[in-house]
Amino acid sequence: MAEKEASTNQIGLTRTDYRGEKSTLCPGCGHNTISAQIIMACYEMNIPPERIVKFSGIGCSSKSPTYFLKKSFGFNGLHGRMPSLALGAAFADRSMKVIGVSGDGDTASIGIGQFKHLIRRNLPMVYIIENNGVYGLTKGQFSATAEKGLELKHQGMNPFMPIDIVKEALVGNASFVARSFAGDPKQVRELLKAALSHNGTSVIDIISPCVSFNNREDTLHSYQWGRQHEAPLHDISFVPTKRAIILDEFEEGSFKEVTLHDGSVVVLKKLETDYDPTDKWQALKILEKGERDHYLVTGLIYVDPDQPSLYDFMNLTEEPLNRVPNSKMRPSKESLDKINQSML
Amino acid sequence: MKKESETGQNMSKAINDFCMTVCTVNGSGSATANTTLLRAMFHMGIPVSGKNIFPSNIKGLPTWFSIRVSKDGYLARVAHDDIIVQMNSTTFSADVDYNVPGGVVFYADHIAVPIHRNDVIAYPMPVKQLISEAEVPRNLRDYMENMVYVGVVSQMLGIELDVVHEVLLSQFKNKSSVAESNFAMVKMAADWARDNLEKKDRYSVEAMPPLDDYIMTDGNTAGALGAIYGGFEFCGWYPITPATSLAESLNIFAPELRKDPETGKNTFAVVQAEDELASIGMAIGAGWAGIRSMTSTSGPGVSLMTEYMSLAYYAEVPLVLWDVQRVGPSTGLPTRTGQGDLNLTYFLGHGDTNQIILIPSSVNECFKFGWQAFDIAEKYQTPVIILSDLDLGMNLWMTKKFDYPDQPINRGKILWEEDLKNFGRDWGRYLDVDGDGIPYRTVMGNENPQAPYFTRGTGHDEYGNYSEAPEVWVRVMDRIKAKLENAREDLPKPEFRRLEGARIGLIAMGSTEPAMLEAQDKLEALGVKCDFMRIRALPFSKEVRKFIEEHDVNYVAELNRDGHLHQILSLDYCHMTEKMVSIAFMDGLPMTADLIVNALMDREG
Ligand SMILES: Cc1ncc(C[n+]2csc(CCOP(=O)(O)OP(=O)(O)O)c2C)c(N)n1
Ligand code: SF4
Numbered sequence: 001m002a003e004k005e006a007s008t009n010q011i012g013l014t015r016t017d018y019r020g021e022k023s024t025l026c027p028g029c030g031h032n033t034i035s036a037q038i039i040m041a042c043y044e045m046n047i048p049p050e051r052i053v054k055f056s057g058i059g060c061s062s063k064s065p066t067y068f069l070k071k072s073f074g075f076n077g078l079h080g081r082m083p084s085l086a087l088g089a090a091f092a093d094r095s096m097k098v099i100g101v102s103g104d105g106d107t108a109s110i111g112i113g114q115f116k117h118l119i120r121r122n123l124p125m126v127y128i129i130e131n132n133g134v135y136g137l138t139k140g141q142f143s144a145t146a147e148k149g150l151e152l153k154h155q156g157m158n159p160f161m162p163i164d165i166v167k168e169a170l171v172g173n174a175s176f177v178a179r180s181f182a183g184d185p186k187q188v189r190e191l192l193k194a195a196l197s198h199n200g201t202s203v204i205d206i207i208s209p210c211v212s213f214n215n216r217e218d219t220l221h222s223y224q225w226g227r228q229h230e231a232p233l234h235d236i237s238f239v240p241t242k243r244a245i246i247l248d249e250f251e252e253g254s255f256k257e258v259t260l261h262d263g264s265v266v267v268l269k270k271l272e273t274d275y276d277p278t279d280k281w282q283a284l285k286i287l288e289k290g291e292r293d294h295y296l297v298t299g300l301i302y303v304d305p306d307q308p309s310l311y312d313f314m315n316l317t318e319e320p321l322n323r324v325p326n327s328k329m330r331p332s333k334e335s336l337d338k339i340n341q342s343m344l
Numbered sequence: 345m346k347k348e349s350e351t352g353q354n355m356s357k358a359i360n361d362f363c364m365t366v367c368t369v370n371g372s373g374s375a376t377a378n379t380t381l382l383r384a385m386f387h388m389g390i391p392v393s394g395k396n397i398f399p400s401n402i403k404g405l406p407t408w409f410s411i412r413v414s415k416d417g418y419l420a421r422v423a424h425d426d427i428i429v430q431m432n433s434t435t436f437s438a439d440v441d442y443n444v445p446g447g448v449v450f451y452a453d454h455i456a457v458p459i460h461r462n463d464v465i466a467y468p469m470p471v472k473q474l475i476s477e478a479e480v481p482r483n484l485r486d487y488m489e490n491m492v493y494v495g496v497v498s499q500m501l502g503i504e505l506d507v508v509h510e511v512l513l514s515q516f517k518n519k520s521s522v523a524e525s526n527f528a529m530v531k532m533a534a535d536w537a538r539d540n541l542e543k544k545d546r547y548s549v550e551a552m553p554p555l556d557d558y559i560m561t562d563g564n565t566a567g568a569l570g571a572i573y574g575g576f577e578f579c580g581w582y583p584i585t586p587a588t589s590l591a592e593s594l595n596i597f598a599p600e601l602r603k604d605p606e607t608g609k610n611t612f613a614v615v616q617a618e619d620e621l622a623s624i625g626m627a628i629g630a631g632w633a634g635i636r637s638m639t640s641t642s643g644p645g646v647s648l649m650t651e652y653m654s655l656a657y658y659a660e661v662p663l664v665l666w667d668v669q670r671v672g673p674s675t676g677l678p679t680r681t682g683q684g685d686l687n688l689t690y691f692l693g694h695g696d697t698n699q700i701i702l703i704p705s706s707v708n709e710c711f712k713f714g715w716q717a718f719d720i721a722e723k724y725q726t727p728v729i730i731l732s733d734l735d736l737g738m739n740l741w742m743t744k745k746f747d748y749p750d751q752p753i754n755r756g757k758i759l760w761e762e763d764l765k766n767f768g769r770d771w772g773r774y775l776d777v778d779g780d781g782i783p784y785r786t787v788m789g790n791e792n793p794q795a796p797y798f799t800r801g802t803g804h805d806e807y808g809n810y811s812e813a814p815e816v817w818v819r820v821m822d823r824i825k826a827k828l829e830n831a832r833e834d835l836p837k838p839e840f841r842r843l844e845g846a847r848i849g850l851i852a853m854g855s856t857e858p859a860m861l862e863a864q865d866k867l868e869a870l871g872v873k874c875d876f877m878r879i880r881a882l883p884f885s886k887e888v889r890k891f892i893e894e895h896d897v898n899y900v901a902e903l904n905r906d907g908h909l910h911q912i913l914s915l916d917y918c919h920m921t922e923k924m925v926s927i928a929f930m931d932g933l934p935m936t937a938d939l940i941v942n943a944l945m946d947r948e949g
Contacts, residue, residue, distance in 0.1 A: 048791075049796075050789075050790070050791045050793070050795075050796065053633075053788050055629075065798070066798055066810070070796075071793060071796055072796055073786075073787075073788040073789075073790075073795075073796045073797065073798075073799075074796075074798040074799065075629070075632060075659075075798075075799040075800075076798065076799065076800040076801070076802070077625070077628075077629075077652075077655065077801070078625070078651055078652060078655060078801070081621055081622070081625045081652065083622075083625075084580070084617065084621070084622035084623075084624075084625025084626045084629065085625045085626070085628060085629040085632075086629060087580075087615070087625075087626050087629060088578060088580055088615075088625065088626030088627055088628060088629025088630035088631075088632075088633070088637065089629035089630060089632055089633035089788060090629075090633075091577075091578050091613045091630055091633075091635065092577075092578075092630060092633030092634050092635045092787070092788060092789070093633065093788060093789040095789075096788060096789060113618055113619065113621075113622075114618070114621070114622055114625070117617075117618040117622065314610060314613050314615075315608075315609055315610045316609060316610055316613055317604050317607060317609035317610060317611050318607075318609070319604075319611075320789055321577050321578070321611060321612075321613075321635045322633055322634035322635050322787055322788070322789060323760075323789070324577070324611055326575070326752065326753040326755065328604075328611070329575030329577070329636070329753055330573055330574070330575050330749065330753060331572065331573060331601040331602070333748045335601055336569075336573060336746055336748050339569060339597075339746065340559055340745040340746055343559035343560060343561045344387070344559055344560070
C-alpha cells in the first residue's frame with residue numbers, strides 16, 4: 001500500500017487524498033469494492049475532491065459516501081429520496097461533479113419514482129446503484145430486484161418478478177446506462193470514468209453482493225454466480241482525450257468509440273457480440289436475452305452523448321448561483337415601483 | 345304584503361357600504377367581469393375586497409364572487425348579501441335567501457325561477473336580447489353575457505363608465521380590441537338600464553379620495569414577489585390548490601426580474617417536481633448547497649414533506665416552505681379556506697422538532713414575509729414555514745403598496761474560502777462558537793480543504809462526525825433548541841390594537857384579522873371593550889404572554905374546529921389556561937365579524 005501512495009496524479013494528489021473514513025460495512029461487502037473504484041476513478045480522472053459532491057439515500061450502500069472522498073461535501077439524505085436532494089443542490093453550482101450512491105431497496109422500491117424522474121430530467125450526475133437484491137441495513141428482507149424464487153431466512157420464498165433497474169433506466173430515456181459487477185473492478189472503474197464525463201444522468205447498476213444476507217452461490221446477486229455468469233459486452237477503456245487513443249491495441253474493426261460531451265472517448269472492444277451501445281433497441285434485446293439465457297450482461301449498455309442536460313432546458317447561468325453576490329440577488333427598487341404601479 | 349319596491353325606497357341610503365355577490369357557473373368566464381366591477385370601484389377610491397367562493401370543479405358548478413364595499417375600510421366577508429347578481433338558475437332561490445330585507449336581485453331574465461321573497465327589489469336584465477342585438481360572435485357570447493351585468497350594475501349603482509373602460513383596457517393589456525368590444529357591451533347594457541330600469545333600491549357608490557397607497561392583488565402573487573425581492577434562487581414545487589399560483593407567479597415574474605442582464609441567462613430555477621416528496625427534497629438540497637430555496641404547497645403536501653422537514657431541522661438546512669392552507673382532514677374542501685395546519689406545521693417532523701412559523705394577515709404582509717423568511721431561515725439555519733391560506737392567497741385584496749425591503753439581504757453565518765482562512769477559531773459545522781446556538785456553515789463548492797463536511801440525519805457531533813454517544817446527542821439537540829429559543833424575540837412580533845380600559849383580550853392570526861378588527865369595533869359599540877393581539881410568528885415572543893396576563897379573559901379566535909392556536913398557547917402558558925377561551929370555528933368560508941361577536945357575546949352574556 002504505502003509504496004503506491006507515493007505516486008501522484010496530474011493535479012499532484014495521492015490516492016489517499018481520495019479516501020474516506022474507514023468502512024464500517026461487513027468485510028467482503030461488495031459496496032466496499034465499489035467505493036475503492038470510485039476513489040480510483042476520481043484519482044485517475046484528476047478531479048479535485050472539492051469539485052465533487054456526493055449524495056446518498058439510506059441503506060448500507062448509502063452509507064458508503066462516508067468511505068470515499070473525505071475531502072468532498074456530502075449529504076446522506078432520506079431513504080429513496082437522494083435524487084431530489086442532488087438535483088436541488090446541483091443548481092447551486094453546476095460546475096460540480098455529482099455522484100449519487102443508492103441501493104436497490106433505496107432506488108427500486110421507495111425511490112423508484114424519484115429515480116425515474118431524475119433520469120427523465122437528465123441532471124448531469126453519476127447515479128450508482130449498489131444492487132444486492134436484498135435490504136442489507138434492515139437485515140435481509142427482499143428488495144424489488146430480488147429474483148423470483150429466491151429464498152431468504154425469515155422471509156420465505158419471493159413469488160414476484162424482479163424490477164430490472166437497467167431496463168427501467170432505458171425505458172425512462174436515460175442518456176447513459178451501464179451495468180457492472182463488483183467482482184469486476186476494472187470494468188466498474190472504466191464505466192465510472194466514462195460516466196463522470198457524460199453530460200447527463202449516468203445510471204450504473206452494479207451487482208454488489210451482500211455477504212451477510214444474500215450470497216448463496218446459486219443466487220443471482222452472489223459473487224459466485226456473478227463470476228460464473230458475467231457476460232461483458234465489451235472490454236471497456238476510457239480515454240480522457242481523443243489524442244491519447246492507441247489504436248494499435250485494437251484489432252481493426254473490432255472496437256467502437258463513443259465520444260462523450262467533453263471530448264473524451266469510451267473505447268469498447270467487442271467481445272462475442274457485435275454490440276452498438278447507441279442503439280436502444282439492441283440494448284433492450286440484449287438484456288432480454290441475458291435474462292432468458294440466465295447470464296449477466298455487463299458493460300456500457302446504452303449511451304446518447306448528445307441529449308441536452310437539465311441545465312440546458314432551464315437557461316441557467318454558468319456562474320455558481322451560491323456565489324451570486326447579495327447586490328445581485330435583489331431586483332431594483334425601480335422594478336418594484338413598476339410592479340406596484342401595475343397593480344393599481 | 346308590501347311590494348318590494350316600497351320596502352327599499354323607504355330605507356336610508358347606503359352609499360359605499362354594502363356586499364354584492366355575483367352568482368355564476370364556473371367556467372363561464374365571469375372572473376374578468378367580477379374583477380372589472382371590483383377594480384372600477386377601487387379606482388373610484390372606494391375600499392373593496394373580493395372573495396371567490398368556488399367549487400372543486402372546472403366547469404358547470406355554481407360559483408360566487410362577493411364584493412365587500414366599505415367606506416370604513418372593512419374588508420372581511422359578511423354572511424349576507426345586500427345585492428346579488430344572478431346568472432345561475434340552479435342556485436337562484438337559495439342565493440336569494442341570503443339577501444337582506446330590502447336587498448337587491450339583478451337577474452338574467454331568461455332564468456325562469458320565480459322570486460319567492462317580496463322584501464327584495466328585483467331588476468331583470470335582458471341578457472340574451474342584448475347579446476343578440478349586439479351581434480356578438482357565438483364563441484364570445486358567454487363572456488359578453490357577463491359584461492351585460494357589469495353594465496347594468498354599473499349604471500344602477502353609479503360606477504363610472506369611463507373608469508370601467510380604463511379598467512378593461514388595463515385588464516386586457518395587449519388586446520385593446522378585446523377591451524373595446526367588451527366595453528361596447530358594457531355601454532349598451534348600461535344604456536339599456538338607464539332607459540328601462542327605475543332605481544328603487546338604496547345602494548349606490550360615490551367616488552372617494554383616491555386610494556393612492558393601495559394596490560389590488562392576491563397573497564400568492566405577493567408571496568412570490570416577496571420571495572423574488574428576497575433573492576430567491578430555487579423553487580421545487582408540485583401543483584395543489586390553493587398554493588399553485590404562488591409558484592406560477594415565480595414563473596411569471598422571475599424570468600424578467602432575475603435574468604442576468606449581461607448573459608441573458610437565468611439566475612434562478614423553478615422546477616415542477618414529481619410530487620411533494622421531491623419538491624421538498626429539491627428545496628433542501630438547494631438550501632443546503634447555499635442558495636435561497638423555497639417550496640410551496642398546502643396541507644396534503646406538507647404531510648408528505650414531514651420526514652424531510654425533520655431532517656432539515658436536525659441537519660440545520662435553511663429553506664422556506666409556503667403552506668397556503670385549505671380545508672382538511674384528507675382532501676377535505678380543497679377550494680375552501682381554513683387555518684387547520686397550525687398543529688401540523690409547528691411540530692412538523694418526528695422526534696423532537698418544532699419549526700419556525702410566520703403567519704401573514706394581509707397581502708402586503710405576504711410580500712414582506714416572502715423576503716424576510718429567507719433572512720430568518722439562513723440566519724437560524726432552519727426551515728421557516730409561512731402559513732397563508734386560500735382566502736389570503738387566492739382572493740383579491742386591496743392592500744398597501746409593497747415596500748422595498750428595508751433590510752439588506754442577510755445570508756447568516758456562511759464561510760467562504762477566505763472567511764475560513766481568517767476564521768481564527770476552531771471550525772466545526774455544528775460548533776457553537778458565539779454562544780447563540782448558531783454554528784457557522786460552509787457550502788458546496790468551497791475549495792478551502794477545511795470546508796467539506798458530511799451532512800446526515802443520523803447522530804453527529806459538532807464536527808459533523810457520526811456519533812451515537814448519548815451525551816453528544818443531548819448536546820446537539822439542546823443547542824438546536826437553544827438556537828430556536830433565541831429566535832423567539834427576533835421573529836416578527838405580535839401586533840396590537842388596544843382600547844382604553846379593555847379587560848378582554850382577543851387573540852387571532854392570519855387572514856381572520858379584518859374580521860377581528862371589525863368585530864372589535866362592533867363589540868365596542870355594544871359596550872364590550874376588547875384589546876386585539878395578532879400573532880405573527882411561532883414560537884411566541886414574550887409579548888404574547890404579557891398580553892394574556894394583562895387580560896381577565898382572552899378569546900382565541902381562529903378558523904379551524906379544534907382551536908390549534910388555543911392549544912399551543914395553552915401548552916406554552918399552561919399556568920394561564922383558565923384565562924384562555926377558544927372560539928374556533930370552521931365551515932370552509934372566510935371569517936366574519938358577526939361570528940366573533942356572536943361567539944363572544946354568547947359567553948360574556
Ligand atoms: C422512510 C424509511 N423507511 C424505512 C427505512 C428503513 N430502511 C433503512 S435501509 C433500508 C433498505 C436498504 O436497502 P438497500 O437500499 O437495498 O441498501 P443495502 O442496505 O442493501 O445496501 C430500509 C427499508 C428508512 N430508513 N426510512
Ligand atoms: S449487511 Fe450486506 S449490504 Fe450491509 S454491509 Fe453487510 S454485506 Fe454489505
